[in-house]
Structures are given as C-alpha cells and as structure tokens.
Amino acid sequence: MAPKRRAASSTKANKAGGKKVKQEPDTPKDAFTSAKEALKAAGPEVKGKRKADEHCLLSEQHSGRVYEDYDCMLNQTNIGNNNNKFYVIQVLCIDDSYYCWTRWGRVGETGQSNLSDLSNSPDKAIKDFEKKFKDKTKNSWKERDNFVSHPGKYTLIEVDGDQDAEVKVDCVDGKIGKGPRNILPCTLDSPTQKLIQLIFSNDMFKEAMECMNLDIKKMPLGKLSKMQIAKGFEVLEEIEGAINASRPKLEELSSKFFTTIPHNFGRTRPPVIDSSEIVEKKKEMLLVLADIEIAQNLKAETEKAQEQMEVEKVPHPLDQNYLSLSCKLALLQRDTQEFKLIERYLKATAYSHNQPKIIDVWEVDRETEAERFRENDGLENRRLLWHGTNVAVVAAILKGGLRIMPQSGGRVGRGIYFASENSKSAAYVRTSKDRGVMFLNEVALGKENTITKDDSSLKEAPTGYDCVVARGQLEPGTVV
Numbered sequence: 365m366a367p368k369r370r371a372a373s374s375t376k377a378n379k380a381g382g383k384k385v386k387q388e389p390d391t392p393k394d395a396f397t398s399a400k401e402a403l404k405a406a407g408p409e410v411k412g413k414r415k416a417d418e419h420c421l422l423s424e425q426h427s428g429r430v431y432e433d434y435d436c437m438l439n440q441t442n443i444g445n446n447n448n449k450f451y452v453i454q455v456l457c458i459d460d461s462y463y464c465w466t467r468w469g470r471v472g473e474t475g476q477s478n479l480s481d482l483s484n485s486p487d488k489a490i491k492d493f494e495k496k497f498k499d500k501t502k503n504s505w506k507e508r509d510n511f512v513s514h515p516g517k518y519t520l521i522e523v524d525g526d527q528d529a530e531v532k533v534d535c536v537d538g539k540i541g542k543g544p545r546n547i548l549p550c551t552l553d554s555p556t557q558k559l560i561q562l563i564f565s566n567d568m569f570k571e572a573m574e575c576m577n578l579d580i581k582k583m584p585l586g587k588l589s590k591m592q593i594a595k596g597f598e599v600l601e602e603i604e605g606a607i608n609a610s611r612p613k614l615e616e617l618s619s620k621f622f623t624t625i626p627h628n629f630g631r632t633r634p635p636v637i638d639s640s641e642i643v644e645k646k647k648e649m650l651l652v653l654a655d656i657e658i659a660q661n662l663k664a665e666t667e668k669a670q671e672q673m674e675v676e677k678v679p680h681p682l683d684q685n686y687l688s689l690s691c692k693l694a695l696l697q698r699d700t701q702e703f704k705l706i707e708r709y710l711k712a713t714a715y716s717h718n719q720p721k722i723i724d725v726w727e728v729d730r731e732t733e734a735e736r737f738r739e740n741d742g743l744e745n746r747r748l749l750w751h752g753t754n755v756a757v758v759a760a761i762l763k764g765g766l767r768i769m770p771q772s773g774g775r776v777g778r779g780i781y782f783a784s785e786n787s788k789s790a791a792y793v794r795t796s797k798d799r800g801v802m803f804l805n806e807v808a809l810g811k812e813n814t815i816t817k818d819d820s821s822l823k824e825a826p827t828g829y830d831c832v833v834a835r836g837q838l839e840p841g842t843v844v
Contacts, residue, residue: 414430414433414435414454415429415430416428416429416430416454416456416465417452417454417465417467419467419474419477420454420456420465420467420477420479421479422456422458422463422465422479427458427459428456428457428458429456429457429458430454430455430456430457431455431456431457431462431486431489431490432455434453434454434455434489434490434493434505435453435454435455436452436453436454436497436505436508436520437450437451437452437520437521437523437582438450438451438452438453438500438501438518438519438520438521439451439471439518439519439521439582439623439624439626440517440518440519440623441619441620441622441623441626441627441634442516442619443615443618443619443622443633443634443635443636444612444615444619446633446634448470448471448622448627448629448634449468449469449470449471450468450469450470450471450475450581450582450626451466451467451468451500451518452465452466452467452468453465453466453493453496453497453500454466454493455486455489455490455493456489457486457489460484461482461483461484462482462483462484462485462486462488462489463479463480463481463482463483463489464479464480464488464489464492464493464496465477465478465479465480466478466496470631471579471581471582471626471627471628471629472579472628472629472630480492493505494506500517500518501514501517501518501519501520502514502517503520508520513620513623519623519624521582521583521589521592521626522589522591522592523582523583523589523592546676546677546678547677547678547679547680547681548677548678548679548680548683549680550680550682550683551679551680551683552682552683552686553695555695555723555724556686556693556695556726557682558724559693559724559726560682560685560686561682562755562796562799562801563659563755563758563759563762563801564659564662564663564685564759565796567796568755568756568796568797569656569659569660569756571796572652572656572754572755572756572794572796573653573656574628575794576649576652576653577627577628577629578625578626578627578628578649578653579626579627579628582626583625583626583653590657592624592625593625593650593653593654593657595624596621596624596625596650596653597650599617599620599621599624599625600621600643600646600647600650602617602620603617603618603621603637603643604640604643607638607639607640607643611636611638614636614637614638615636617637618634618635618636618637618638619634621637621646622634625650625653651757651767652754652756652757654760655756655757655759655760655761656756656757656760658759658760658763658764659756659759659760662685662688662689662759662763663685663688665688666681666684666685666687666688667681669684670684688763689759689762689763690730690731690763691728691729691730691731691762691763692728692729693726693727693728693762694726694727694728694729695724695725695726696724696725696726696727702725702727703722703725706722706725706804707722709748709786709804710722710786713750713784713785713786713787714786714787714790715787715790720786720790720800720802723799728762730762730765733765737808740808740810743808743809743810743830744808744810745808745809745810745811745812746806746807746808746809747784747806747807747809748804748805748806748807749782749783749784749804749805749807750782750783750784750785750786750788750789750790750802750803750804750805751766751780751781751782751783751789751802751803751804751805752783752789752790752791752792752793752800752802752803753792753793753794753801753802753803754792754793754794755793755794755795755796755799755800755801756794756796758801761803766780766803766805767780768780775818775819775820775834776815776818776819776820776822776832776834777819777820777821777822777823777832778822778823778824779822779824779832782805782807785836786802788836789802790802808830809830809831809833810829810830810831811828811829811830811831812829812830812831812832812833813825813826813829813831813832813833814833814835815832815833815834815835816834816835818834
C-alpha cells in the first residue's frame with residue numbers, strides 16, 4: 365500500500381541500514397519544476413580561480429596556472445556516430461612564459477594532448493586559444509555568455525571555478541584559516557556526528573554521481589554549475605515532449621542531453637532516451653544532482669563563514685554543517701518506547717530475508733513544520749508511513765522538506781509518496797557503504813480514495829478526498 369498526497373506530517377527520524385524520520389512541506393509545484401526554476405533564478409555563479417589541467421606538465425605541481433579566465437571544458441555526444449568526447453583548452457603561464465594547452469578524447473579517458481611553443485607574451489597563446497575555441501564550437505570566446513550550440517560541434521560546459529577542485533573534505537580538530545585560530549570540539553553526540561558526516565560526505569556524493577554514470581570530471585563535486593543543471597532540465601523536457609517522435613529525432617535530443625549533462629559510458633555507445641521510464645530515471649538523476657548542489661553549497665557557505673570569523677576559536681565543521689540544515693535532530697535512546705515501537709514496525713513490514721537494521725533514530729524538528737502540520741488538525745486518519753530516498757539528497761530534504769513527485773512520474777501521479785510497508789519504501793533507498801536513510805512520517809491522510817491500478821496522470825485527490833491510496837495485496841495490521 366502506498367498512499368500519496370501533498371500531505372501534512374509530523375517528524376521523527378531514524379538511520380538504519382536504510383532508515384530515518386521526518387515531515388513534508390506544502391509545496392504547490394512539483395520537485396522537477398521547482399528545482400529547474402530555482403536553479404535558473406540563482407543565475408550564473410561568480411567564477412573562482414581556475415586550475416591548470418592536472419594532466420599537463422605545467423600543472424600547479426610545477427607552478428603553472430591559468431592565465432586570467434582563458435579556460436574551458438567542451439563536450440560533445442553524438443549517439444549515431446558513437447561519439448562521447450571532451451575537449452579542454454587553456455592558456456597557461458609560468459612566470460613570463462605563456463602556452464596554449466589542449467587535451468581531447470573520449471569521456472572517462474585521459475585522451476591526447478598538445479602544448480604550444482613557449483611565448484614571452486600572452487597574445488600568441490590567447491590567439492591560439494580563441495581560434496581553437498571557434499573551430500570546435502562555432503562560437504566566439506568573447507561572446508561565450510551568449511553561447512549557442514551547433515550540430516556537430518562541441519558545447520561549452522559551465523562549471524564554477526576550479527574544474528578539478530572540490531569542496532574540502534571534512535576538517536578535523538586543529539588550526540585553520542589565517543591566524544592562530546583553533547577549532548572547538550564538536551558539540552554533537554557521536555551518532556549525530558556520524559549522520560552529519562554521512563549526508564555531507566564527498567565520497568558519498570561522488571559515489572552517487574558515478575552510480576548514475578555522471579562524469580565527475582566535467583561536473584566536479586562542489587563546482588556544479590546551477591545553469592548547467594538547469595539546461596539539463598530543459599533538454600529533458602524537450603525529450604519528454606517528443607517521446608513519440610522518430611528514432612533519429614530522439615537520437616538527436618538524447619545526444620543533446622548527454623552533451624549538456626556529461627555521462628561516462630566508457631566505450632559503450634550512449635543509449636537513446638526513448639521511453640517514459642528512461643525519462644523518469646533521468647528526471648530522478650537531475651533532481652539528485654540538484655540536491656547534491658544544494659548540499660555542496662551549504663558546505664561551501666559553512667567553510668566561507670569559518671574563514672571570515674574574526675575570532676581565535678571557531679565552531680567545529682560538523683556543528684557548522686548541522687546548523688546549516690536549520691533543523692533540530694534529537695537522538696532517541698534505544699530504551700525508549702518510541703524507539704521500540706519503530707523497531708517493531710520495521711520488523712513487521714520489512715522483508716524477512718533481507719531486513720534492514722536500525723542503527724539510530726532521530727526526531728526531526730524543521731522550522732515552521734509544526735505550524736504547517738497544525739493547519740491540517742481537522743484531518744483525521746493519521747498513519748505512520750515510510751518514505752525511502754537516496755542518501756545523497758538527505759541534506760537537501762532536511763533543509764527544504766520532502767518534494768512533490770513530478771506530474772508525469774510515479775505510479776499514482778503527482779504528489780509525495782509514502783508506504784505502509786517498509787519493504788516497499790526500502791526499494792527507493794540508495795545507500796553509501798551499507799548506510800542509508802529512511803523517513804518515518806506521521807501523515808494526515810484524511811479521506812482516502814483507493815485505487816487498484818496505476819494512474820500516473822493523477823494531479824491531486826478527487827473532489828471530496830484528501831489522498832490517493834494504491835492498495836496492494838498486503839498491508840500491516842492495526843496493532844504493531
């Protein structure tokens with residue numbers, strides 16, 4: 365049984381080999397639309413310092429650096445020709461020596477490269493850079509802010525700052541930044557420290573991206589461009605609108621999508637996005653990518669705030685990350701009735717042969733959430749229901765709440781999905797090193813509209829009803 369609705373919910377949380385608890389927001393737009401609009405509204409990022417390509421002998425190890433902003437990453441996918449390739453162009457300098465560096469090849473491989481002859485002024489290297497950029501993209505470098513993609517040419521991939529840089533790994537106690545400042549001991553209890561480390565882990569984010577065949581070299585962790593992700597949303601909408609078009613048209617649009625959002629397929633031909641099922645998977649991928657970008661921004665803002673503190677002692681990074689979520693996580697003790705109830709509920713509704721183990725449980729108190737839940741005090745028929753998710757999006761959920769499934773996605777249409785069976789929600793959990801997160805929500809269902817067949821066209825519960833329930837063959841009893 366999987367009830368679905370833009371429902372109210374109260375908050376409790378637990379982390380298991382796939383588990384946790386909390387509430388959903390009352391959002392008018394679905395997650396796909398909201399994410400796309402938010403990314404576009406954010407506008408272009410301020411470009412940070414660029415690094416020399418790590419595969420060049422003039423990389424930072426040898427004091428090489430990018431001259432001004434002459435640095436670009438290009439990408440081109442053509443499914444018909446089995447092309448999935450990149451092109452790097454940079455103007456590099458060491459002291460008063462200038463070079464134009466290029467590297468190209470199939471995505472996921474080092475490829476070939478070329479370093480121009482030394483020049484004592486940047487003019488020659490810049491001229492070579494601009495000519496190569498024009499040859500490969502049919503665009504002028506000076507007009508790159510108005511970049512237009514052309515068939516058979518490379519597309520400019522927008523990243524923020526260092527193309528191979530990442531947000532720093534979790535800091536440890538010790539001196540940081542400028543001056544003799546020390547990091548204070550972490551104030552969080554040990555289980556909560558581990559949870560915060562998990563949901564902000566760079567390794568976890570990388571793993572999540574690689575599992576989706578995303579090329580983390582073209583979209584470096586911590587440097588994802590909001591505009592680039594927004595472009596991916598727009599191309600996917602084009603594909604969705606043309607899903608019944610001819611094969612050549614779908615190949616063209618799929619190539620455009622993989623050019624915009626670089627994927628690493630190795631030597632395998634990139635697949636054609638030719639079904640609603642594949643479109644939904646790519647939607648989920650972009651939503652995860654957008655949520656990773658949110659978590660990375662929270663992390664970057666935390667580090668920036670630390671660096672700007674004019675004090676001798678600064679809060680521990682885990683405390684800072686925790687505060688950035690703007691919610692309270694209260695750890696439940698294992699001997700409490702609430703913990704034992706959740707444990708019994710899991711055992712009663714999980715698969716008996718592959719049952720997850722609860723590691724820890726938290727009660728989650730998000731800002732304004734209790735107030736929103738009180739708006740639904742008149743709704744009866746309240747249930748504790750599971751919601752499984754990808755560990756990579758947990759920080760974004762804790763920050764902004766559960767998201768409404770896009771109108772065209774899901775078995776019963778647009779809404780927030782819950783299930784009475786842990787085994788059903790567990791199928792949506794994506795773990796990192798065998799650790800996952802699941803939300804257990806008190807959901808105000810109200811009057812149920814029951815269906816027994818999938819209907820992905822639903823946008824809301826029918827008049828007179830408060831939610832839609834897809835009734836399965838099994839459901840838990842009234843006593844746990």
